[in-house]
Amino acid sequence: MKQIAALIALLFVAMSYGQNVDIFVNKANSFFSTHIKNGRVDYKAIKNNPTTLNELISLAKEVRVSKNNPTSYQAFWINAYNISVIKGIVENYPVKQPLAIKGFFDKTTYELGGVKTTLNDLENNLLRKVFPQEARFHFVLVCAGLGxxxxxxxxxxxxxLETQLQRQTTIALNNPNFIKLKGNKVQLSQIFEWYKGDFTQQGSEIEYINTFRKEAIPTNAKVSYYPYDWTLNEVK
Known part of the structure; x- marks a missing residue:
């Protein structure tokens, strides 16, 4: 009987966690659809009415996800990252760029998913470290800069999630403003310089990029990196 009771309790907890994730994701979906326009965030509108944002942060605090359920785990933490970035900007808005906020990525903490984390810890320890082969995270985690x-x-x-990760990576790596190809030279975002190891696990950076490209980059192309644009990605 004790074993049955324990099993029922575990099932109840699992269902509760799943429901919390679903509630959070549904509310996040409504929030993003309202305040994101053409890849930019309406920080001013959120600042004027932060109720939904604050509700999302409160919900995220109560959500629990397991690495044993990778899609729920990853979806939650990706959304939690993007929402926390928006929260950090809104609390300091108006501001010209995230780097103008001291400790924006490595000092400011958020209580999410039962842990206290910074944006850097979330990206590097809760996502990249747990799923080291998933380089597509870099195309869905948005740091509030236009770069x-x-x-x-x-x-x-x-x-x-799989469709979304694949879609956003494909869009980015086919965007001529993101991957700048001219003749036998290619300029890459500094994302590829900062996280080179993520993109070279099975070959070169160009080989990784070409798996998503409609028009392949010559494998002998000379690679350089253009400066990152930290200008705030706000609706104008």
Missing amino acids: CPPIINEAYTPTK
Whole structure:
């Protein structure tokens, strides 16, 4: 009887966690669809009415996800990162760029998923360290700068995550403003310089990029990196 009771308790907890993730993702989806326009965030509108944002942060605090359920885990933490970035900007808005906020990435903490974390810890320890082969994270985690691939107006969901990761990576790596190809020279975002190891696990940076390209970059192309644009990705 004790074993049955324990099993029922575990099932109840699992269902509760799943429901919390679903509630959070649904609310996040509504929030993003309302406040994201063409890859930019309407920080001013959120600042004027932060109720939904604050509700999302409160919800995220109560959510629990397991690495044993990778799609729920990853979807939650990707959304939590993007929402926390917006929260950090809104609390300091108006501001010209995230780097103008002291400790924005490595000092400011958020209580999410039962842990206290910074944006850097979330990206590097809760996502990249747990799933070291998943370089596509770099195309969905949005740092509030225009140099990042654009934020989308929907939440990442467990059921659509693979499609969303593949879509956003493909869009970024085919964007001539993100991958700048001229003759036998290619300029890459500094994301590829900062996280080179993520993109060279099975070959070169160009080989990784070409797996998503409609028009392949010559494998002998000379690679350089253009400066990152930290200008705030706000709706104008």
